[in-house]
Structure formats: C-alpha cells, structure tokens
Amino acid sequence: GENVEQHPSTLSVQEGDSAVIKCTYSDSASNYFPWYKQELGKRPQLIIDIRSNVGEKKDQRIAVTLNKTAKHFSLHITETQPEDSAVYFCAAKGNSGAGSYQLTFGKGTKLSVIP
Amino acid sequence: KAGVTQTPRYLIKTRGQQVTLSCSPISGHRSVSWYQQTPGQGLQFLFEYFSETQRNKGNFPGRFSGRQFSNSRSEMNVSTLELGDSALYLCASSSNAGGDGYTFGSGTRLTVV
Numbered sequence: 001g002e003n004v005e006q007h008p009s010t011l012s013v014q015e016g017d018s019a020v021i022k023c024t025y026s027d028s029a030s031n032y033f034p035w036y037k038q039e040l041g042k043r044p045q046l047i048i049d050i051r052s053n054v055g056e057k058k059d060q061r062i063a064v065t066l067n068k069t070a071k072h073f074s075l076h077i078t079e080t081q082p083e084d085s086a087v088y089f090c091a092a093k094g095n096s097g098a099g100s101y102q103l104t105f106g107k108g109t110k111l112s113v114i115p
Numbered sequence: 116k117a118g119v120t121q122t123p124r125y126l127i128k129t130r131g132q133q134v135t136l137s138c139s140p141i142s143g144h145r146s147v148s149w150y151q152q153t154p155g156q157g158l159q160f161l162f163e164y165f166s167e168t169q170r171n172k173g174n175f176p177g178r179f180s181g182r183q184f185s186n187s188r189s190e191m192n193v194s195t196l197e198l199g200d201s202a203l204y205l206c207a208s209s210s211n212a213g214g215d216g217y218t219f220g221s222g223t224r225l226t227v228v
Binding site for chain 2: 032034036042043044045046049089091093101102103104105106107108
C-alpha cells in the first residue's frame with residue numbers, strides 16, 4: 001500500500017518568514033494530494049489539495065507543488081502569521097494495490113510561528 | 116449546512132468493554148471514513164463506507180468494525196477494549212468515494228482505563 005513520509009516533524013519560523021513542509025509518497029499511481037491543518041483541540045481542516053495532472057496550485061499565501069517523477073510534494077506558506085501555528089498533515093490517495101483509493105497521511109509537522 | 120457530527124465527544128471505558136461511536140456526515144455525502152489519531156502514529160485509516168458498503172479496511176484487528184446505514188450515518192464498534200485503543204477517533208465524509216475533499220468531524224476522544 002501507500003506510504004507517506006513527512007518532514008520536518010517540527011518547524012519554527014519568525015512571523016513574516018516562509019515555511020516549507022515536504023512529503024514523499026511510495027505509490028507512483030497516487031493521484032490526489034491534500035493538505036490538512038489541525039489547530040490544537042480542533043478537527044483537521046482541508047487547506048489545499050492538488051491532483052496528479054497539475055504541478056502547482058496557489059491559494060493566497062499557500063501553495064502546493066508536486067513532482068511526480070521524484071514522488072514528492074510540498075506545502076509552502078509565505079508571510080507566516082501567528083494564526084498559521086498548527087499541525088499540518090499531508091496525505092496521498094493510492095491508486096494501485098492493497099489499500100487503493102484511500103488517503104494515507106503523513107505523521108504531521110508542528111509549525112510554530114514566533115511573533 | 117451542518118458539518119460532520121460525531122457523538123459522543125468524550126468516552127471513558129474500562130478494559131474489556133465494548134464501545135460504539137457514531138458519525139453523521141454532511142447532508143448528501145455518501146462516503147464516510149474513520150481514522151484513529153494518536154500522538155505517535157498520526158492518522159491511521161480504519162475503514163471507509165460508501166452507500167452502505169465497506170470499500171476499504173485498514174490494518175486494524177477484527178475487534179474494530181463498522182457499518183453504514185441507508186441515511187449515510189455510520190457507526191464504528193470496538194470490542195474487548197485494550198489500553199492501546201485510547202485515541203481520538205475521527206470520521207470524515209465526502210460526496211464521492213476515496214477521500215477527495217474530506218471534511219472531518221471533531222472526533223470522539225476515547226480513554227480506556
């Protein structure tokens with residue numbers, strides 16, 4: 001089945017700086033890659049997603065890039081603000097073998113934005 | 116539009132007991148998936164239901180089971196509870212099978228003592 005690795009596990013940045021979180025996946029047939037933000041004590045919320053036929057997607061200060069050849073995708077947050085502090089999870093939807101068509105999540109990155 | 120509703124929010128059970136958790140998806144959503152969230156393991160997939168059929172099952176023992184009703188509401192059951200089952204159980208719903216655009220509920224915090 002699919003395996004997703006996420007780095008780093010913790011990340012501290014100064015307010016206004018950029019933050020980058022990277023994930024790699026194992027199933028070359030995976031075709032859907034969402035990112036979720038989970039604030040302390042709250043539910044994970046979808047912030048952006050990308051499909052395998054697209055290389056990059058932007059939504060205001062957030063962007064996701066996908067490199068299918070290298071099987072990795074990244075979340076970029078620019079001009080970080082204290083309210084960006086949360087745990088971020090990447091995920092990939094496998095498309096072959098056991099466990100296909102379900103989301104497999106990375107273990108999360110705790111982002112702290114220092115005012 | 117109401118979100119994904121999970122009940123109860125908190126549960127404390129004793130080892131050996133069984134528990135049933137409930138999830139009501141967003142109206143119109145036919146796919147419901149369940150995840151176990153623990154600090155060390157992140158979100159681990161339990162199973163997915165779509166139109167009352169289990170489409171996928173994760174790598175959990177048979178003590179974990181689920182079902183989905185004709186109104187898309189879903190329940191998961193854990194029998195013979197173990198201390199290691201203590202976790203936040205999240206369900207997510209989507210209009211299509213497979214997890215695209217999942218909306219998560221707030222979860223049920225299960226503590227096994």
